[in-house]
Amino acid sequence: MWSLQNIADSVQHWLYATFNPTIAMLIEFAIIGVLAIGLFSMLGLVLIYMERKVSAWMQLRLGPNRVGPKGVFQTMADTLKLIVKEGMTPNGADKLLFNLAPFIVMISAMVILAPLTFAKGFQIWDINIGVFFIAAISSLSVIGILMAGWASNNKYSLLGAMRSGAQIVSYELSAGLSILAIVVLSGSLKITDIIASQENGWWIFKGHVPVWIAFVIFIIAVTAETNRAPFDLAEAESELTAGFHTEYSGMKFALFFLAEYVNIFVVCALGAILFLGGWMPLHFGTGTKFNEVMDYIPSSVWFFGKTFFLIFVIMWFRWTFPRLRIDQLLNLEWKYLLPISMINLLLVTLIAILNWHF
Amino acid sequence: MGAGSLIALTIAAITFSGIAILVAKLITKATTNKQKGEPYECGVPTQGPNWVQFNVGYYLFALLFLIFDVELIFLFPWAVVVKKIGWTALVEIIIFFFILFTGFLYAHKKGALKWK
Numbered sequence: 001m002w003s004l005q006n007i008a009d010s011v012q013h014w015l016y017a018t019f020n021p022t023i024a025m026l027i028e029f030a031i032i033g034v035l036a037i038g039l040f041s042m043l044g045l046v047l048i049y050m051e052r053k054v055s056a057w058m059q060l061r062l063g064p065n066r067v068g069p070k071g072v073f074q075t076m077a078d079t080l081k082l083i084v085k086e087g088m089t090p091n092g093a094d095k096l097l098f099n100l101a102p103f104i105v106m107i108s109a110m111v112i113l114a115p116l117t118f119a120k121g122f123q124i125w126d127i128n129i130g131v132f133f134i135a136a137i138s139s140l141s142v143i144g145i146l147m148a149g150w151a152s153n154n155k156y157s158l159l160g161a162m163r164s165g166a167q168i169v170s171y172e173l174s175a176g177l178s179i180l181a182i183v184v185l186s187g188s189l190k191i192t193d194i195i196a197s198q199e200n201g202w203w204i205f206k207g208h209v210p211v212w213i214a215f216v217i218f219i220i221a222v223t224a225e226t227n228r229a230p231f232d233l234a235e236a237e238s239e240l241t242a243g244f245h246t247e248y249s250g251m252k253f254a255l256f257f258l259a260e261y262v263n264i265f266v267v268c269a270l271g272a273i274l275f276l277g278g279w280m281p282l283h284f285g286t287g288t289k290f291n292e293v294m295d296y297i298p299s300s301v302w303f304f305g306k307t308f309f310l311i312f313v314i315m316w317f318r319w320t321f322p323r324l325r326i327d328q329l330l331n332l333e334w335k336y337l338l339p340i341s342m343i344n345l346l347l348v349t350l351i352a353i354l355n356w357h358f
Numbered sequence: 359m360g361a362g363s364l365i366a367l368t369i370a371a372i373t374f375s376g377i378a379i380l381v382a383k384l385i386t387k388a389t390t391n392k393q394k395g396e397p398y399e400c401g402v403p404t405q406g407p408n409w410v411q412f413n414v415g416y417y418l419f420a421l422l423f424l425i426f427d428v429e430l431i432f433l434f435p436w437a438v439v440v441k442k443i444g445w446t447a448l449v450e451i452i453i454f455f456f457i458l459f460t461g462f463l464y465a466h467k468k469g470a471l472k473w474k
Contacts, residue, residue: 025362032363033370040374086386087379091395092408103375110371111364125363132434153408154397166416169423176430183437246398251382255375327473330419334471338426342455345433349448352441 004300005121032124036110040262047261048075050308051315058319079254087250090153097151102248102255104144109259112137112266115191119300120279123191130191131183134270135176138225141263142168148256149244160243163233163326168225170333175221177341178214181348182274185211195278200286202277208356210347215275217341222267223314224329226260230321231329264311272306279303418470422462429458 011031015024049064049072056063064071089098115130117123127133142165149161183189185207186197197203203211224231235243245256272278279299283291324332350356397404432454440447465471 029362029366032366033373036367036370037374083378083382084386085382086388087382088388088394090397092397102379103372106375107368107371110367110374114363114367124367125360129434150409152397155399155404155408155410158409159412162412162416166419169427170419173423173426173430176427177433180430180433180437183434184440187438187441189434189438241398241400250386251378255378330415330471330473334419334422335466339459342459346448346452346455349440349451353444353448 003122003298004119008122036113036124039113040110040258043262043265044079044258045075047265047311048078048257050311051261054312054315055319058316082250082254085250087248087252090247092153093247094151094153097147098247099252101144101148101151102252102259104147105141105259106255108137108140108144109262109266112263116266116269117191117195117273117278118303119298122300126190126192129189131179131189131194131270131274134266135172135179138263138266139168139172141259145244148248152244152247154247156240156242156246157244160235160240160246163240164227164235164244166326167227167231167233167329170330171221171224171231171337174217174333174337174341175225177338177345178218178221179270179274181207181211181214181341181345184345184348184352187352191273191278195273195280198277198280201283202275202280204275207348208351210344210351211275213340213344214348215271217337217344218271218275219310219313220337222271223317224333226263226267226314228264228314229318230323232318232323233326233329264314265307268310268314269303269307271310272303276306276310277302278306413473415473422465422470425461426458429454 012028015027018024019027052074053063053071055061064074067073067077089095112134114124115127115133145164145168146161149157149159149164152158182194182203185203186194188194188197198206200206204215207214227233227235235245240246245253248256279302281291281294281297281299281302283294285291397408399405433451436447436451440451
């Protein structure tokens with residue numbers, strides 16, 4: 001049976017058999033780069049279309065429906081529009097930082113793809129501190145955001161960037177603590193090990209109440225980390241116009257927008273890997289007919305299915321909860337989520353030591 | 359794939375963004391006029407300097423974050439080995455959390471978490 005793993009292996013085998021090792025490695029890197037750029041573009045197109053259709057569905061509207069069948073080419077039309085727009089730099093802006101910021105946000109969004117497992121045995125680099133790597137790189141994008149806000153020479157941008165910085169760094173703590181809960185249970189930081197530990201059941205089923213609490217905290221924290229509603233204070237349209245990217249136009253704005261959606265994908269993929277078993281199919285018991293049927297579905301479908309389910313949940317939040325105020329937002333993190341996730345981590349440790357999980 | 363893949367991804371990101379911005383620059387026609395480069399502020403000229411003062415609370419939260427982030431880095435290696443070590447690890451982390459939490463309560467009592 002052919003799978004993404006087999007294709008990747010045979011391509012690698014063919015490359016190393018045909019060329020000398022250095023050239024083969026360079027070609028491999030080029031393939032990785034092209035695939036990552038392709039994934040970026042596809043995610044941009046799919047997620048923005050999905051966002052619009054989901055919000056239209058929740059508000060009893062039709063959403064985009066003119067360009068192409070059911071409006072599927074709407075995002076492409078918007079991208080075309082953004083390309084022909086002039087990307088201007090306002091007077092008095094710090095030109096270097098202003099132009100550098102989109103690059104930093106894009107680099108951090110792309111490098112983070114390295115340890116993600118897209119299907120069984122299909123990932124760019126199985127780094128042994130995978131989860132830690134993701135946590136580290138995901139906090140880099142805040143530098144780009146602060147840079148953009150500071151360099152814009154605009155009050156809205158500055159305030160938006162400051163809010164965004166405070167929010168992202170605060171919520172990183174409880175996101176990190178809920179990631180640690182799974183690390184304690186599986187005993188490894190490596191993504192493949194974490195997925196392998198869920199072979200007989202996903203952590204959300206195996207880990208009892210503490211893992212559910214960790215999962216809920218994780219979803220709240222990543223919603224805040226990606227600046228999504230109800231935590232979208234950084235770009236609250238009614239208060240700050242567009243937050244840190246008020247002064248950006250044309251392609252530079254498009255890059256910020258793209259990086260934002262890719263970040264949503266990445267955190268949801270991380271949630272799917274940690275709590276919902278990554279590419280592991282849904283199993284009940286051992287050796288039943290149901291398990292065989294589930295095994296027949298390709299692992300990439302499982303991974304993307306779970307990830308897009310989580311993305312849908314985060315889009316659902318946007319139309320369910322009203323936006324918080326900055327003090328409420330920080331209160332929620334420091335007075336509730338952080339203590340709860342610390343105590344929850346102790347509970348998880350107790351479960352792990354007593355081997356109470358299945 | 360080794361660490362080289364990170365360099366490959368970084369180069370891919372730079373090329374992608376660079377080409378996108380360059381293409382946009384080549385095919386658009388730039389015009390200039392007096393008002394175009396002014397900072398956006400709802401259509402009226404900006405009042406005062408643009409780098410305004412902001413709430414000091416942001417700094418306090420940033421400082422608190424620093425403490426807890428370092429704590430989180432200590433927890434990562436602990437979390438990997440906790441199953442092998444067992445009860446000792448749990449007791450140690452309870453002591454660690456207790457000390458940390460005392461500091462947190464002190465900050466709370468001092469009003470560092472209040473948004474003025």
